[in-house]
Amino acid sequence: MEVALFWIFAALMLGFGAAVIFLKSPVSSALSLVVSFLGLAALFLLLDAFFIGIIQVLVYAGAVMVLFLFIIMLLDLKTERARKINLPAMIGGLMVVVGFVALLVKLLPSFDIAKPALARPVNDVASVGMLLFSDYNLPFQVIGVLLLVATVGVVLLSRKELK
Amino acid sequence: MIVPYALEISVVCVGIFLLMVDAFLKTDKTTIAWTGVVVLLAIFGLTFALGPMPKGVIPEAFYVLDPTALFFKRFLLLATVLTLILSIDYSPVYQKFVPAAVPQAGLGEFFTLPVFACAGMMFMVSANDFIMIFVALELVTITFYVLVASMRKNQGSLEAGVKYLILGALSTGFLVYGITWLYGITGYTSLDGIQSVLPRVPEQYQPSVLFGLGLVLVALGFKVAAVPFQFWVPDVYQGAPTPVTAYLSVASKAAGFVVLLRVLEPFVTTPTFQVKVFGILTILAAVTLILGNLAAMSQQNLKRLLAYSSIAHAGYLLVAVASLSAPGAKVAIGFYLGGYLLMTFLAFLVLLNVAKVSGGDDIRDFNGLGKRSPVLALALLISMLSLAGLPFTIGFLGKFFIFEAALASGQYVLVVLGAITVACGFYYYLKVVMAMYWQPPAPSATNIQVSPFGQFLIALLVLAIIIFGIFPQPILGALTHL
Structure with missing residues (x-):
């Protein structure tokens, strides 16, 4: 199933x-x-x-x-x-994709898929929140700064006339 | 007791404070940049009060404050201060390309965003866990997307912004995918954890570990502008506002190299992976050296030339990374980046002042600079000679230490390649010098005035390049514990 x-x-x-x-x-x-x-x-x-x-x-x-x-x-x-097809770019892109897939095909059989992957599933909002504010507090705070920068950036880039 | 990341917290606070000042300040906005310069210099002084802390003292699992981190935090603070000073010089040009309802609109953000990028890069050089690396890297990259595209009425700047955004997002994808592979096999996101597990990875999973590391290397190669992940560099460097270009090429590259060193540490110290990882790095260094230097030779625009030269310098730094088994390699990288900071900022300072008057940054705009402004010409001459690696400049010693480390670890091919490409380097750097001293100035060209503070800064950088080129001991002293 x-x-x-x-x-x-x-x-x-x-x-x-x-x-x-x-x-x-x-x-x-x-x-x-x-x-x-x-x-x-x-x-x-x-x-x-x-x-x-x-x-x-x-x-x-x-x-x-x-x-x-x-x-x-x-x-x-x-x-x-419709755009004209850029042949060298197309071939280059295809080569990267084919190489990537070939690597995956070669690597994936080495894994035993039947094994359960997660040792400690974190599935509810409460435990995710606990983790974010305890163990992962520092990166979480840095994301706060990131959001501030993103907000400032959006205003700077999208406002019709800056004041 | 001081929290270990007090420095980053204070830089973020400075950024928020400057944003608030920008909201209420009605008069001259360059005050914001000057305030930033003074406060960041004060924080630079504070770094000397805060010694490196051993791992056990710091409770955070994501953060280390070792001598490498501390050295590069000082480096990044200095680079940010120089960027802000360049931005003040650049503000008349910047205002022309920003849609503004009131005079000086947009300048506040232009002066503040580098401060946030600085905080992000300071987190990057201390990050000891893939989660922290990822978050800090994103903070830096998103700030740079905005800065690069911020001259909205300039097509070049917008084009650069879009290219940087798309390729940057792609490289982020590679980074995250690589991290999941490494996490999936080792069960850790922290580099210490990965280090402890790596020697015990069963043989069937070893190719998968290398695959994950390869994906991470793609993303970091993008950050430090290594070939074949350099496509974005020339266009972005040319289109971005000049101070941002300087900042991107110095600070972002340095932070990228520190992360690269930290990520590689577990792999190059584990015997099962050592040989293969060094093999990959050697190839990366060789192609970066060759392509960066060869492509620079045909450039007619100084900003583009400096972009390719930035790729070439990433190549020399990668030579040192590929020689990490030698004891002096890390010191060589630190010293080289220190020298690179001085000469690149000097070159961009002169470029900015000339472009403001000539209206363009092609090499022919520098024709006859020796007559138009002897001071600027002399400064650019010294910067170019140092970038090329002439003896008695800091650039020569940087290359010398790197080749010494490469010889000590037996990377003879890279040393030979390096020597050949240095000769190529002399050709394209001297092309600029030829234009300055042997070409007649354009009839419309006027003499160039530099502000007294600009002159002071140029003199300071020139002196530093020559003095540290003869007596490197002060920088080496700061690097001995790496």
Whole structure:
């Protein structure tokens, strides 16, 4: 059962991931990305990582992508025109991808997949919060500074006329 | 007792304070930058009160304050101070390219963001855990995305921003993916933990460990501008505001190298991985040396030339990284970066002052600089000679220590390659010198006035390059415990 579900959701994720790249209209690309994220969330759930799965749906498929769609519609982006294919870049890119996949195919069989991966699953909001504010407090605070910088940066880059 | 990361906390507080000042200050905004300069210099002084702390004393698992970290924190504070001073000089140009409703809008952010980047890089050089490395690296990179793209009415700056953002995001992806592989096999994100597990990794998992490390190396190679991850460098360096270019090429590179050293430490001390890791590093160093130097030879724009020269210098530093088995390699890296700070900031200071008057930063804008402004020409001459590695400059000693370390660890091929590429270097650095002294100035060219403080700073950097080039002991003394 789990295996079948895995394949279904993985195919869903990859298929719609490819659609993000190949579809010409930005709105359809963004909507395909939402479905791809949902597939990823389902994979997290299958791995018993409920918290990450839910966050994936709430934050990425929900908030971030809705924002994306808003911006695409506000800017009224037109359908992408067909571009000429840049052959050397294409070959270079393909070589990197093929090499990467070949390495993965070579490396993955060395793992014993039947073993449970997580020794100490952290699955509810309370324990994630406890970890963030105790063990991982320092990096968490640095993220606070990061968000401040990002806010300042957004204002600096997007305001029509700076005051 | 002082918390170990008091320095970073104070730098972040300085940044927040400057943001507040910016919100309420109605008069001259350069006051913000001057305040930043003074306070950061005070924090620089404080670093001497705070000695290195042994690992046991620091309760945090993510943070170390060893002599390397402390040396580079001082380095980064100095680089930030110099960047702020350059930014003040650059502010008239910056204002031309910012859509502003009131005069001097946007300058406050331009002066404040480097301070936050400085805090991020100070965390980076102390980070001892992949989570901390990742978070600090992102803080720095996101600040730089904003800084690079901030001249919104300049197409070059926007193009640079977009390229940097896309390639930077890609490299972040590689970093995270690499970290998950290493975590998946060793079960640790902390470098100490990985160090303790590595010798016991069963043979079937060893290729996977190397795969993970390779992915991390891709991301770090991007940060330090190593070939083949250098595509972003020329465009971003050329398009970014000049002080940001200088900051990016000195501080971001230095912080990247410290992280590289920390990440490599467990792998190069474990016999099972040693040979392969050094092999990868040797190849990386060789291609970076060759490509950086060869591509620099045909450049007609000084900012682009300095970008390729920055790649070439990353190559020399990678030679030292590939020679880590020699005892002097870490000292050589610290010394080289120290020298690189002095000569790069000197070059950009002159470039900025000339470009402000000539209106461009092509090499032909420097034609006849020897007649138009002898002081600037002499300063640029010394900076170029030091970047090329002429004896009696700090650049020569930097290369000397690196080649010494490479010889001690038996990297003969890299030493030969290094010697050949140094000769290439002389060609393109002297091209700038030729333009300054042998080409007649353009008929419209005017003489260039430099502010008294600018002159003082130029004199200081020139003296430092020559004095430390003859008596390197003060810097070496600060580096002995590495």
